[in-house]
Amino acid sequence: MSSSDLDTDDFLSIAVALEEKKRKKRSKWSKSWLLKRNDFSHTNLLEELRLKEPQDWFNYLRMDEDTFLELLSMVTPIIEKKDTKLREAISPHQRLAATLRFLATGKSYEDLKFSTCISPQALGHIIPETCDAIYRVLKPHYLKFPSSVAEWKAIAQQFENKWQFPNCCGALDGKHISITPPHDSGSYYWNYKGFNSVVLLALANANYEFIMCDVGTNGRISDGGVLENTKFGDLLSEGKLNLPEPAKPENSSRILPYVFIGDEAFALRKHFLKPYSSKDLTKEHRIFNYRLSRGRRIIENVFGIMTSRFRIFSSPINLKIANIEKVVLACCILHNFLRRKCSASYLPPENVSNDIGLGIENLTIPDVMLGDVALQPLERTHTRNPPQEAKEVRNQFMAYFMEEGAVPWQDKSVGN
Structure with missing residues (x-):
């Protein structure tokens, strides 16, 4: 059958079939090791630094624990997400820590995923959103332009x-x-x-x-x-x-x-x-x-x-x-x-x-x-x-x- 024998519907059907063939079926929504965030992420490291090496905590996030907790309390209402039936939400603590680590190191999302156990795709949403939240909550108190x-x-x-x-x-x-x-x-x-x-x-x-x-x-x-x-x-x-x-x-x-x-x-x-x-x-x-x-x-x-x-x-x-x-x-x-x-x-x-x-x-x-x-x-x-x-x-x-x-x-x- 030549191409002249095909009508518009035939071409459309073939195109859809080829597109579906290209797609790779996703067997799971996340890699298994990323689902073990509580075990493998830097959260456990931060807890160890908090207890034994406060200066290393500061170097890791560029602030001490009290300052981090104060900032966390301010941004949490903006960045907190609810759990769903399908997955557990990434906590505000993890979101803020990942963002501060990104700013402190300049590492790529692909690199940062290994210490945060958060996928690069998720980091691509989390980090800009958290940066915006930091700016919004701090601006009235810490970057107020003189007006009087x-x-x-x-x-x-x-x-x-x-x-x-x-x-x-x-x-x-x-x-x-x-x-x-x-x-x-x-x-x-x-x-x-x-x-x-x-x-x-x-x-x-x-x-x-x-x-x-x-x-x-x-x-x-x-x-x-x-x-x-x-x-x-x-x-x-x-x-x-x-x-x-x-x-x-x-x-x-x-x-x-x-x-x-x-x-x-x-x-x-x-x-x-x-x-x-x-x-x-x-x-x-x-x-x-x-x-x-x-x-x-x-x-x-x-x-x-x-x-x-x-x-x-x-x-x-x-x-x-x-x-x-x-x-x-x-x-x-x-x-x-x-x-x-x-x-x-x-x-x-x-x-x-x-x-x-x-x-x-x-x-x-x-x-x-x-x-x-x-x-x-x-x-x-x-x-x-x-x-x-x-x-x-x-x-x-x-x-x-x-x-x-x-x-x-x-x-x-x-x-x-």
Whole structure:
């Protein structure tokens, strides 16, 4: 019988038969060893560490037991599932522990299944869902964006007390996060460094904590335009951040506006300061750059601390873009949570320096904390012609640092 003798129904029947033949019948819904999760998973290991090696518990999940249990109680109402007649649900404890281990190690789902006894397919749902839950329950308490004059002033007071930079409302920076791009995305995520990425833009206070995080801008966008691609950038440009009115720093009669600080990747604005260009610097310019760098490096160090604790950033993240955003935001808010809940072990005091007497090139957190940081900096933008008002604000801060705001070690730090 030739193909011309077959009608549409015959072709359809043949296609269905071939498709059914291709399908492999599933004899069971899960591998037998995965059903023995209570025997083989890391749950038993965690119990042993809890009883005998609390420091190893901390290294395993990046937090101590009390902090883990507090976080578990917060996310359980969101991630808890009910048992069915066919199978027992994976417990919130197992879901949270698997997620924290994923963030801490950056292992693939296929690799993680051997320590969690959870299938890669299930992990593909559990981990993004748990990351989203972590962000949702912690955000109101640990990543609350300032909205009042009093809140901005409190942040500025910290910068003045700790880093001798008055009227500073935060240090801003952005990093490229390496990803495995979506299929058929072309060069949409390809950045100037030569790899695919999404950008994490963040603002930090003087206490090594995030106060704003924005993730998801594709790596191809001009790095100088990343800020303009965020809600924070819009509010800054429109003057809607509710910043305090210009005020006098302590022991000064000079009135200075409240500002944010960053590096050469961003444009100079009335409320955003960046260093003077490295060409033809006077001593006054070098001192301003040094003083700004002491405050600005806070956000650099926050990135360094976070990536040394959560190794998910050490290799390209191979997830859907929406899930990458959930993972990154979960790491950011966990950084703040752990910074407050178990600060002595998460960021030991001996690893934090006040940088007094150090030159600009030394204004980084010690290498023991940084490790092999995978986040890459934004590209330095070409020289722009900033508004005259912005130049005058920067000059006012420079004059303050040279006179009543001078610190004893700044001359030595910048050299002759």
